[in-house]
Amino acid sequence: MADKNERRVFHNNEDCPIRNVIAQIGDKWSMLILFALVDGEDRFNSLKSRIVGISQRMLTQTLRDLEREGYVNRTVFPEVPVRVEYELTEMGREIVKPLYQLVSWAEHHHEKIKQARADYDSMA
Amino acid sequence: MADKNERRVFHNNEDCPIRNVIAQIGDKWSMLILFALVDGEDRFNSLKSRIVGISQRMLTQTLRDLEREGYVNRTVFPEVPVRVEYELTEMGREIVKPLYQLVSWAEHHHEKIKQARADYDSMA
DNA sequence: CGGAATCCTATTCGATACTG
């Protein structure tokens, strides 16, 4: 057993990096948008059709949040009709790297996880 | 610009590994609990005091979910008073690796993110 | 085309009280 003194204490507040990262990308759509923009810059409605099921409202809102956190750049081209393009910032391109590790792990263990869930539910 | 044909389409449903992983650990407490258990197995009330701010209800519920997904094992020792210990499963120990990558990235860029947020808020 | 504004629902989460 681990020595009691080695046990860390975790604070769930704004200064906690764990809390911060989960608060930023732990919502329903952020990661999907980040991954979509890995393929290169894209327009609002193109993103909307590529991210199946997202509402206009949530796409706008999530893009604003990602822009605010510094992961996405927004560029307005004052044409008629207006064109708006979104692209990853340097920070955006960086954060997707560890995210890819996570997703590739998840893809690799997808079946095992579904199995664990089924096993658990078949009990009790 | 990226070729249009290279652009992937993302589906936010149960078969999407991205969605799955975020649905599992994207809540308020899961990652903190997983990281707490990295230090070794621990008891319910010990976890409760180490994860500052978590309520009894959410600790129970999140532990049950993590157990269901196969990340945590729960062992009851029928002593008086009862002792219940939680520990990471093999899968639990594995998923924290990519999570650590993410958190360490977040810690490293913590200031940059706060700055981006401040910059964004000072505009408009 | 790319939003903003409004309304409404479902889910999440915390507080509190009780229990084997």
Place this chain on the structure above:
DNA sequence: CAGTATCGAATAGGATTCCG
């Protein structure tokens, strides 16, 4: 000690309508 049960507040997110 380690929960369960119940309630209520806050938040997230979807649907719809309108706009420059």
